[in-house]
Amino acid sequence: MRDVYQDIDHILIDEQKLQSRIQELADAITSTANDHEDLLLICVLKGGFMFLADLSRALKRPHELDFMGISSYGSGVKSSGAVQIIMDLKQPIVDRHVLIVEDIIDSGRTLQYMRRNLLARNPASLHICTLLNKPSRREVDVPVDYIGFDIPDKFVVGYGLDFDEIYRNLPFIAVLKPEVFAHLNL
Ligand code: IMP
Ligand code: MG
Numbered sequence: 001m002r003d004v005y006q007d008i009d010h011i012l013i014d015e016q017k018l019q020s021r022i023q024e025l026a027d028a029i030t031s032t033a034n035d036h037e038d039l040l041l042i043c044v045l046k047g048g049f050m051f052l053a054d055l056s057r058a059l060k061r062p063h064e065l066d067f068m069g070i071s072s073y074g075s076g077v078k079s080s081g082a083v084q085i086i087m088d089l090k091q092p093i094v095d096r097h098v099l100i101v102e103d104i105i106d107s108g109r110t111l112q113y114m115r116r117n118l119l120a121r122n123p124a125s126l127h128i129c130t131l132l133n134k135p136s137r138r139e140v141d142v143p144v145d146y147i148g149f150d151i152p153d154k155f156v157v158g159y160g161l162d163f164d165e166i167y168r169n170l171p172f173i174a175v176l177k178p179e180v181f182a183h184l185n186l
Contacts, residue, residue: 004167007180012156013149013173018131019054021148025129026058028146029099038124039063040096044070044114045087046168047103050160051131051148055101066090072110083113098123103160104132107139115142132156132173149173155181 029039043052045067056065069087098118105111111128118126129146136153151173157163158170163180 004170007167007176008170008174009177011172011174012151012154015171018148018159018172022051022054022131023058025146025148026055026060029055029129030059030061038097040093040098041065042089042093042098042100042118043067044100044102044110047160047162048101048131050168051103052101055129068114070110070114072113083110085117093118093121093123095122095124097125098127100126100128102128102130104134104156105130105142105144106134106137108142109140111142111144112140131159132161 039061041052041056041063043049043065046069052065056063066089067087068085068089070083071086072083100111100114100118102111111130115126115128127145128143130144131148133144133147133150134153135150154175155163156173156175157167158172158174160168161173162168163176167174167176
């Protein structure tokens, strides 16, 4: 039987480090509560689902949740550059205090697109929280309010992040063995 754990080269961020950093992020978000009376967390699917689940549980202040499906990658490891909304929010966000919850910022194009799209709906405020950030890969400038971890320019999987839609279930952030990518012409 195929076992996803056999494809892992090494773990970059283990469960304990993830969870303690997420609690710190939640505390930082809670401490700015005055500015965010009616906080609405918007999870960017699919990659943000596990981070949202843990961040939401770690948040003490009241908040609502909504989901947005965004597609910015093909099945490979390089961005196509094209961003598409494949599932929109269930509700208007006018006058709401919105926090975008994203798995990773790479080129910045996905978040730049989302930010512009959501700002056009006139929220009271719009902030961004990302679990992972690859600063060396940035192509467009996006203001990010909360960052879990800066990571090197490596393709990572786990904790919501996929390669070819697999590995999202891993409870940590990991780097895959080179042979997993062997069939791709990178
Ligand atoms: P950006 O638009 O280039 O910033 O890419 C952001 C999106 O690309 C993320 O929401 C992820 O879905 C995907 N992505 C970027 N880097 C990685 C990675 O290392 N592993 C898995 N997905 C990634
Ligand atoms: Mg992806």
